[in-house]
Amino acid sequence: MNPLSVRQVRRRYLVLHGLRWLPVGLLIPVTILLMQERGLTLTQIGLAVAAQGVVVLALELPTGGFADALGRKPVLVVASLVGLVSTGLLVVADSFALLIVVWALQGVFRALDSGPLESWYVDSTLAADPDARYENGLGQGGTVLGLVMAAGALLSGALVALGPIGPVSALTGPVIAAVGLQVVYLVALLALLTERRAVTGPGVLRASVREAPRMVGEAFGLLRRSRVLLALVAVELFWGFGMATFEGLLPIRLAEVVADADRAATLLGPANTAAWLASAGGAALTPLLIRWLGAAPGAAVLRILQGITVVGMALFAGPTGVLIAFIACYTVHGASNPLHMGLLHRQVAGPYRTSLISLNSMVAMPAAALGGVVLGYIGDRAGVSTAMLVGAVVLAVAAPLYLPAWRAGRHPAGDGREVGVPDTGPLPEDGESVTRPSGDDVPATRLPGDDVPAARPSWDGESVAGQAQRTEVSGTTAV
Secondary structure, three states: OOOOOHHHHHHHHHHHHHHHHHHHHHHOOOHHHHHHHOOOOHHHHHHHHHHHHHHHHHHOOHHHHHHHHHOHHHHHHHHHHHHHHHHHHHHHOOOHHHHHHHHHHHHHHHHHHOOHHHHHHHHHHHHHOOOOOOHHHHHHHHHHHHHHHHHHHHHHHHHHHOOOEOOEOOOOHHHHHHHHHHHHHHHHHHHHOOOOOOOOOHHHHHHHHHHHHHHHHHHHHHHHHOHHHHHHHHHHHHHHHHOHHHHHHHHHHHHHHHOOHHHHHHHHHHHHHHHHHHHHHHHHOHHHHHHHOOHHHHHHHHHHHHHHHHHHHHHOOOHHHHHHHHHHHHHHHHHHHHHHHHHHHHOOOOOHHHHHHHHHHHHHHHHHHHHHHHHHHHHHHHOHHHHHHHHHHHHHOOHHHHHHHHHHHHOOOOOOOOOOOOOOOOOOOOOOOOOOOOOOOOOOOOOOOOOOOOOOOOOEEOOOOOOOOOOOEEOOOOO
C-alpha cells in the first residue's frame, strides 16, 4: 500500500468528518419533537437524554485506550455500527424504556467516536511530512462541520415539510434519512481510512483501562492546585446545565408559539442552518473581543449576553422573535467557546493539557443531563418559558467565575503554579528566567497524563474545530 500524501490525508479526513456530522444536522431539529410526539413528557425526555450523559461520563477516558490498543479504524467502525443501531432504533422506539436504550447506545457511540478520527488525521499527516502544518486541516474541519450541520438542518426542514409518507410521520422522515447517511459514512470509513498500527493487543487495552482512574486523579489534582482552573471548570457546569434551554427546550417553545409541532420542525430546519452560520460568525469575532475587552472579561460578558438571549426565547410572543433570539444565542455561543477554551489552554502546559481538557468536557455531560431533567420537570409543571428563564439565570450567574482568570492575567504568579502549570521542581535562582513549558518543550520521558486521550470534540456538538462548537457536539439533543 502506497503511503498517502499530506493532501490525500487531509481530503480523506474532511470527507469523513463531513459525513460523520451530516446525519446529526438532520436530527437536531426533530429529535425532541419526535420524542414528544411519541408521548413522552418533558421530564421523561430529560431523563432519557440523561442516559447518554451518564454513559459518556463513565466511558470518556477509558475508551481512549481502545483506540490505542485496537487501532483507530476498528474503534471507529464499532462506533459507527453502534450509532447506526441507535439511530435505527429511534425510528421505531415508541416508549420511554426504548428511548432510554437509544440514548444509552448514543452515549457508547459518542465515547468511542470522540477523538480517533482527528488523531488519525494528525498522525497520518505527520507520517507523510513531519514538518506539515496539520492545523490548517483542523481549521478546515471546523468549516466543514458548520457547513454540513447547516445543510443537514435545512434538509431536515425540507423533509418535514413534505409531510407524512404512508405510515411514516413527518418527524420520522429525517431520522430515516439519517440512518441512510450513517450507512454511507460507514462505507466511506471502511474505504478511506487506512492506518499502520503500532503495538496492539489485549494487554495494552487492559493497561489503558487500568490507567483511567489515575488520569482522572491527576486531572482533579490540577484543580486542587489552581483556583483559576477550578473556576473555569465550574463555568462548564453552569454552561452545560443552561445549554438544555436552547438545545432541548427551544423546539418545544417554538411548537408552543406556532401551535403545531410539524410546522415548528419545518421552521427549525432553516433556523438551525442560520444558527450554525451565526455561530461560525461569532467565533470569527473572538479576536476583536479579545482586543476590545480581553479574554476573561469578554467571556464573562458573553455569559450574561447568552442568558439575555435565552430570556428572549422564553418571552417573545411570536415565532419571529423566538427565532431571532435563538440565532443571537448561537452567535454568542460561537464566540464564547474559543474564549473559554483559550483561557483553559493558558492555564496548563505539556502532558497535563489533554487531562484538563478531557475533564472540562467530562463535567459538561452530567451538568447537561441534570439540566435536561430539572428544566424538563419545571417545564412540565410551570411551563416551558419558566424553565427557560431558570436556565437563563444559570447561564448568566457563571460570569463572575471568570474573575480569577482575569486577575491571573493581570498579575501572573511568579512561579506559574497558581495558573495551573504543574510543580516541576524548585524555583529558579534570582536572575534566572522562569520558562513555562510549551507542548514542544515537554521532555520525552513519561509524565502523568501522557496516556490520556485527546480532548473530545463535545449533543455530539462536542467542539469545533475540536472543542470550539459544542452544540451537537456537546449538546444533548442530537443522536
